[in-house]
Amino acid sequence: MEFEDPYRQAQRPKYDCLLFDLDDTLYPLSSGLAIECRNNIQDYMVQKLGIEESKASDMCNLLYKNYGTTMAGLRAIGYDFDYDDYHSFVHGRLPYEKLKPDPVLRSLLLSLPIRKVIFTNADKIHAAKVLSRLGLEDCFEGIICFETLNPTHKNAVSDDEDDSGFGGSKPTTTGSDQYFDIIGHFSQPSAGLELPNTPVVCKPSEIAIERALKIGNINPQRTMFFDDSVRNIQSGKRVGLHTVLVGTSYRTKGSDFALESIHNIREALPELWEAEEKSEKVRYSGKVAIETSVTA
Secondary structure (H helix, E strand, O other): OOOOOHHHHOOOOOOOEEEEOOOOOOOOHHHOHHHHHHHHHHHHHHHOOOOOHHHHHHHHHHHHHHHOOHHHHHHHOOOOOOHHHHHHHHHHOOOHHHOOOOHHHHHHHHHOOOEEEEEOOOOHHHHHHHHHHHOOOOOOOEEEOHHHHOOOOOOOHHHOHHHHOOOOOOOOOOOHHHOOOHHHHHHOOOOOOOOOOOOOOOOOOHHHHHHHHHHOOOOHHHEEEEEOOHHHHHHHHHOOOEEEEEOOOOOOOOOOEEEOOHHHHHHHOOHHHHHHHHHHHHHHHHHHHHHHHHHO
């Protein structure tokens, strides 16, 4: 007598990949790393790029708002610098000791029967340090980071700018009047004058998200994307991802779900575990059916 394979009866899981942002998603904003990072960025702008201290804060806000990261904005308006040096300055001085091992989150992640990948705008060294401090370094299949999305941008950035395909004017290194005045642009908008493009590929650019999905061989229709940024979530939604806004219980436009904390993932999204539980039930019930037929 032939029996139907019980494994085929298991319902196919809705998701086959979970894509996680890193900073302020896998650990809370209250850790203080975000404000320290911003302070370091402004110090870099003043100390390394010669930007007036009185303008650094406003510039930082405008660049971040319009380009996704301050780094991307600085490159767009004409500043030339070594990316590794920037990351070393901005992230190298962060108080990583503020991050503590998170055994609860580790247990949750390891219990998820789905592929898990990190997707961050940060560099690989920072990502590795954060995951190590949280005790999560072995919870993810891989990390899609700055270097992943910008593989040709290593040192002499002005030499390889055109490789990215994002255009933008060539960066300049002398004469402050040669830089695009982003503060002036927004304080006295000129009709028809557009913001310059950036050669840096990063969230929330839909091109960056699509590139990450291609690199990771990830199907957006079967992927859940976790991020603390509303605009990142909205871009993710536009490219077809299922989205979860982390850090608030309020579900905004573009987010399918909202979590006050990543620790709430199991209670808010039990379906991520249900597929495995259904599969286990089928395996068990199938085994019982086979054993009953054999002994009958």
